[in-house]
Amino acid sequence: MQESLKIHNAFNNFTEASRSLETCYARLCEQVTFLTEELENKNVQLRELRQHHKRNLRLIAMGEMAATIVHEIRSPLCSIELYSNMLMDDLKDTDHSEMAGGISTGIRSLNNILTNMLLFAKPRNLSFSDLQIRTVIADALKIIEPLIEIREVTVSHTLTDHAVSGDRELLKQVFMNILLNAVQSMPEGGNLTIEMEGGGEYLKIIVVDEGVGIDPENIENIFDPFFSTKEQGTGLGLAIAHKIVQSHEGFIKASRNGDRGSTFSLYFPYKNSTAALNHINDGKEMNT
Ligand SMILES: Nc1ncnc2c1ncn2[C@@H]1O[C@H](COP(=O)(O)OP(=O)(O)O)[C@@H](O)[C@H]1O
Ligand SMILES: [Mg+2]
Missing domain, CATH: 3.30.565.10 (Histidine kinase-like ATPase, C-terminal domain)
Incomplete structure (x- = not known):
């Protein structure tokens, strides 16, 4: 009798332990699901950040390239402006003076566009x-x-x-x-x-x-x-x-x-x- 009670108690203990283990297991499963979701979200964020970083690097490179191109265009444009101003002086009071004026205006407008592009691509330090x-x-x-x-x-x-x-x-x-x-x-x-x-x-x-x-x-x-x-x-x-x-x-x-x-x-x-x-x-x- 004593033996069977012992076995009964042991069986009860085992059932309780197994129930509490089951609860623990269910909780752990919940946590694993939650953490897996969290990890997936973080992975998505990481992928987005990497893409963002890549895009930023590309934009910086494009900015640098734009700045270089603007510089390259600017030098010959300055010479053209100089010659067009000389031409304007030479053609003053002739039928062609308006044409020469038109060239100068076009060049100034181009120069202004280039300056804006340059300032946008590569802001420079202020000199107060x-x-x-x-x-x-x-x-x-x-x-x-x-x-x-x-x-x-x-x-x-x-x-x-x-x-x-x-x-x-x-x-x-x-x-x-x-x-x-x-x-x-x-x-x-x-x-x-x-x-x-x-x-x-x-x-x-x-x-x-x-x-x-x-x-x-x-x-x-x-x-x-x-x-x-x-x-x-x-x-x-x-x-x-x-x-x-x-x-x-x-x-x-x-x-x-x-x-x-x-x-x-x-x-x-x-x-x-x-x-x-x-x-x-x-x-x-x-x-x-
Ligand atoms: N004085 C103004 N009168 C009317 N619209 C203006 C004036 N100044 C700016 N704008 C408006 O603001 C816009 C942006 O101007 P801006 O940045 O100088 O670019 P852009 O001159 O190349 O269009 C213009 O396209 C125009 O619609
Ligand atoms: Mg404008």
């Missing part, structure tokens, strides 16, 4: 100095002067002395891109106005055109790289301008004018310029 922003705007206007004449655009501006700290070449590119868009938006001609407002925390430069205006549904996208509504546009002008102004701790606002045309307002902080710092130090009035 104190500069009078009106001289930068005047330089940019000078470069697009032939196009302004061809389009019969009238430029009026009130450019006063305002010093900000910035990279002259990059800021010239900003104004060229903004002014070029303004001129291109007026195929039938019109008025292009540039005004400056200083005094506050920011220097504000306002560019107003009387062109086709920006469609309300596009206003969110115009600063995106490669967004263009022009048949031959690269969509890089505003993206580059935005990036450069941002690197000067400023910003750009675009709006559609009530009746016709657009307004682009560029804001640059005064705080970075030595003039502004001197102003803070000695309490003198600045930007007068």
Whole structure:
């Protein structure tokens, strides 16, 4: 009897142990399934990251290649520009002067596209100095002067002395891109106005055109790289301008004018310029 009780108890213990083992086994199975799923997810993520990395490497290589090509095209283009300017001088006051002017305008436009591409493919380090922003705007206007004449655009501006700290070449590119868009938006001609407002925390430069205006549904996208509504546009002008102004701790606002045309307002902080710092130090009035 004693023996059979022992066997019975042992059997019970065995059944209990086997049940608890079964529960453990089921739990382990659940965990294995969960971990397997997790591993699969991680593997998918890893594959995506690898692809992303590969794509980034390809983009970097393409950027490098684009930069090299732009450099290669640029050198002969500079020579062509030089010769076309000489030709323009030679043909001044002759029947062919307009043709020579057309060549120069085409070259300048090509040069501008190349600069935007280069800046997009390979942003360069900024070289800051104190500069009078009106001289930068005047330089940019000078470069697009032939196009302004061809389009019969009238430029009026009130450019006063305002010093900000910035990279002259990059800021010239900003104004060229903004002014070029303004001129291109007026195929039938019109008025292009540039005004400056200083005094506050920011220097504000306002560019107003009387062109086709920006469609309300596009206003969110115009600063995106490669967004263009022009048949031959690269969509890089505003993206580059935005990036450069941002690197000067400023910003750009675009709006559609009530009746016709657009307004682009560029804001640059005064705080970075030595003039502004001197102003803070000695309490003198600045930007007068
Ligand atoms: N002054 C403007 N008037 C009307 N539309 C403009 C003006 N400036 C920019 N845009 C719009 O923003 C788009 C992007 O401009 P941008 O980046 O300079 O590229 P792109 O000039 O090559 O088209 C233009 O295609 C145009 O639709
Ligand atoms: Mg443009």
